Every structure is written in structure tokens, then in C-alpha cells.
Amino acid sequence: MSIRHHLxxxxxxxxxxxxxxxxxxxxxxxxxxxxxxxxxxAQHSEAIGGALMETLTPSPISDSALDAVLxxxxxxxxxxxxxTVRSKPVRPVDSDVPAPxxxxxxxxxxxxxxxxxxxxxxxxxxxxxxxxxxxxxxxxPGKAMLPHTHEGNELTLVLKGSFTDExxxxxxxxxxxxxxxxxxQPLVDSSEDCICLVATDAPLKFTxxxxxxxxxxxxx
Ligand SMILES: [Zn+2]
Numbered sequence: 085m086s087i088r089h090h091l092x093x094x095x096x097x098x099x100x101x102x103x104x105x106x107x108x109x110x111x112x113x114x115x116x117x118x119x120x121x122x123x124x125x126a127q128h129s130e131a132i133g134g135a136l137m138e139t140l141t142p143s144p145i146s147d148s149a150l151d152a153v154l155x156x157x158x159x160x161x162x163x164x165x166x167x168t169v170r171s172k173p174v175r176p177v178d179s180d181v182p183a184p185x186x187x188x189x190x191x192x193x194x195x196x197x198x199x200x201x202x203x204x205x206x207x208x209x210x211x212x213x214x215x216x217x218x219x220x221x222x223x224x225p226g227k228a229m230l231p232h233t234h235e236g237n238e239l240t241l242v243l244k245g246s247f248t249d250e251x252x253x254x255x256x257x258x259x260x261x262x263x264x265x266x267x268x269q270p271l272v273d274s275s276e277d278c279i280c281l282v283a284t285d286a287p288l289k290f291t292x293x294x295x296x297x298x299x300x301x302x303x304x
Contacts, residue, residue, distance in 0.1 A: 087119050089251075089258040093129075095239070096122070100129035107210065107218025107283035111239040111259070113184040114281055118241075118257040180244050180256070185281065188212075189220070193244070193279055198222055205229070216285040223247070223278050228271040236285040238262045240270070245278030247271055 091099075091112060098104050099112045116123050135156065139149050179191045188210050189196055198206035204224035212218045216236065223229060225245075239261055246255040247270040254260055254270075262268070272278040 085118065085257045087121070087257040089254055089260060090119065091115055091122050091125075091259055092261045093125075095237075095261055096126050096129045097133070100126060100133040105216050105218075105283070105285050106212035107216055108237070108239055108285055110184060110188075110210070110212060110218060111241050111281050111283045114182040114243075115239075115241050115257070115259045117182040117184055119259075180279075182243070185243075193220075193222070196220065216283060218283045219281075221278075221280045221282055223270075223272045223280075225272050225275055225277070228269050236263075238282065238284045241281045243279045243281055245272060245274035245276050247278050247280075248273050 095104075095108075095112060099109060102109075104112065116126055132154070135154070136150075179186075180193065181189065181191050189208070196208045198208055200206050204227040206222040208220045208222075210218045210220065220243075221229065223245075229247075239259060240254070241259045242254045242256050244256055246253060248254070249260070249268040249270040251260065251262075251268065253273070255274075260268075270280075
């Protein structure tokens with residue numbers, strides 16, 4: 085799997101700090117399960133975050149404390165594991181479902197009770213809806229998602245198939261890590277259905293009349 089779109093630094097840090105919504109953390113954990121490059125970066129973020137926590141003592145610390153902490157991290161022989169990914173193998177054998185997602189849907193997309201939005205566009209809400217949206221989208225070849233912007237951040241991880249939007253082409257393993265500045269309309273360009281895991285920390289804002297009309301129905 086050659087992954088071209090990765091998590092940005094701010095997302096990794098807030099994941100390491102445990103300050104994400106459950107849905108955003110799930111998408112992040114799934115990308116980490118699929119992407120060894122981001123796993124390495126996440127381990128580094130975790131190490132820095134954890135080490136800084138240990139320096140939170142009531143007594144004043146010297147300016148060299150961070151240097152000492154970083155030196156201690158460098159000196160560690162044991163690689164530091166990311167907790168959420170460690171509990172299971174990275175990916176079940178013969179499955180497109182990344183391990184962190186199997187707790188929610190099992191090991192196959194075929195067993196999901198998809199709900200139809202419009203012909204060719206289906207969704208399934210995951211049971212972690214606090215503070216934003218967390219859902220799977222399944223979109224048929226040649227179909228587009230409705231154009232939208234967001235009030236907060238949106239993470240979209242491709243699990244199967246591929247899409248193209250204003251930013252580029254996204255295939256399995258790629259993650260679109262978007263902030264509220266971007267309006268985009270993903271168009272599925274694979275010959276199979278494109279299945280994505282999407283989480284937002286605020287509702288999406290559709291930019292077309294159709295999108296706004298459908299908003300109460302889709303719950304976005
Ligand atoms: Zn990555």
C-alpha cells in the first residue's frame with residue numbers, strides 16, 4: 085500500500101494528548117494501523133507528550149528539562165508503542181477493515197446495514213457521535229459526495245476504492261486531514277465502491293441548496 089496523504093502534525097499531537105473526540109481518534113487510529121510512517125511519527129509525539137507530563141511537578145524546573153527529557157527518550161532501547169494500536173494485530177488477515185474499526189463493525193463491510201442517502205451513496209453511523217459525526221460512507225463509482233465545508237476539522241480515511249477532490253487523489257490508506265478553510269467535493273474514480281471512514285468535530289456545512297435540504301435527513 086503506497087500512502088500519499090498523511091495525518092498532519094497538529095492531529096498527531098492532539099491524538100497523543102488524548103484530546104480528540106472519540107470519532108476523530110478512531111479515524112486517526114485506523115490510519116495509524118494502515119500507515120507505518122505515521123505510526124513512527126505518533127510514537128515520537130507520544131514520547132514527547134508523556135515525558136512533558138512527567139515534568140509537571142510543583143517545583144520549578146530548569147530550562148534544560150526538555151533537553152534532558154528528549155535525551156532520555158533518545159536513550160531508550162525499547163520502541164514506544166501506541167496504546168490504541170497495540171492491543172490487536174494491525175489488520176485482520178484478508179480484511180479491508182483496519183483493526184481499530186473491527187470493534188464497531190466486525191471484519192467485513194458486507195455485514196453492515198447501509199442506509200441510502202441518494203442512489204449510489206450510502207452511510208452507516210458509528211456509535212460514537214459525541215462531539216461531531218463519525219460514519220462510514222460508501223459511494224458508487226462516478227458518484228460525488230455533496231460539496232461541503234466544515235465548522236471544525238474533518239478526517240476522511242479511504243478504506244477501499246479511491247476518490248479525487250480539489251486537493252488530489254485519495255486511495256486506500258490515504259487520509260484527508262482538513263480544516264474549516266476548505267470546500268471540497270470528493271468524486272469516486274475507482275471501478276469499485278469507495279468506502280471511507282469520516283469524522284468531524286463539528287457538523288458539516290453543505291454549500292448547495294440540495295445539500296442544505298438533505299441535511300436534516302443525513303444528519304451531517
Ligand atoms: Zn500516514
